[in-house]
Amino acid sequence: MENTGTVKAQLGSIVLGGARSFVIDLHGDRLLSYQITGPVDRAPDGVSALVDNSGTLSAPGGRVYLTARAVKGAIDHVINTTGIVEARSARLVNGEIVIDGGGANAVTSSGTLDASGKGAGESGGTVKVLGELVGLMDGARIDVSRDQGGGIALVGGNYQGKGPETNATRTYVAPTATINADAVNRGKGGRVVVWSDGETAYAGRITARGGAKGGDGGFAEVSGKQNLIYGGTANLTATDGIIGTLLLDPMDINIALGGPDPAAGYSLFTDVAASGGLTANIALATIVTALNGANVTLQANNDLTINSAINASGNAGAGNLILQAGRSITVNAAVALKGDFTATANDSGAPAPEISRWGRRSPSTPPPATARSRSPRRRPAAPIRRRVR
16 A cells, blocks of 8 residues: 555544455444454565555544554565654544554654644644554654643553553664654643663654643653663653653663664664663763753663763753662762652562563572662562662
């Protein structure tokens, strides 16, 4: 299925599907259901993606679905959109855009996905980009900003991979890709999740700011369950409200002088284990920048280490830094902030240590309960919290 023209459906639904067999059920009450009854098992001749949109799909106040299914390995891309997909709010009805490639092969976007609602009193809608390999390439733009509180953007899955959406194995967000979930006038910034069950490489820009006339900053989670390469930004500030929270929560975290570049030769099709191991090495400069635009929570289901000094005392913003680990936290350098500093080892809120699906076994005996203690414990200690003002 290829679209190079313009398709419009005011307060209606648009579906582009790529599959061997496909059923659509249209109802008179604006509800639409669809079911793929047979995935493609062989790539069609001369086709690079089963669904390819370089035109414009516009459903104000409605829904746009781009969906495809293929047997794994049959074709590299199941969905690719370089054009414009719009489901802006209309008559105070929120729009929704769902790009769903199922659990096999790649879904990529370098175009615009716009479910915003900037008219007076309007609220933004929802955008979901889902598949096995998910990429927001250079030039990609997701907009769920709205006049009265930001909308929802899910890329690669839902919060910590726990929602009903398909979780990606690998997710990539390029340097010039943007996700906008701002509250324009009033209300809280929106909710943005960039997730994968394997490795996420993030170099883009997220904004989920509170409304200019009042409202708290939003929430953003950027992570891979196994590993995270983080080098982008997130602005969750609030002019007249409380700053929002940025959550980074891979398996292990190490804060050091330098970290890998998410955009340096990264490929959705490269084996995860070859991308630098299973510890998320994040540059301290990246953390300092993040604290200028959000409260930052670093949550490791195993261990978290700070090996270089973090000095955010000169920031304009006063973001708090919260460290949480399922096992140990080791602080080997000074931490200077305008906001609060909290560290919790053996944290029940962090996902439990586990065996990596990529082949590294996590020890069954938890290490020290705090950064000071280095004696192993046979049983997890109660969480120990330290707050420094």
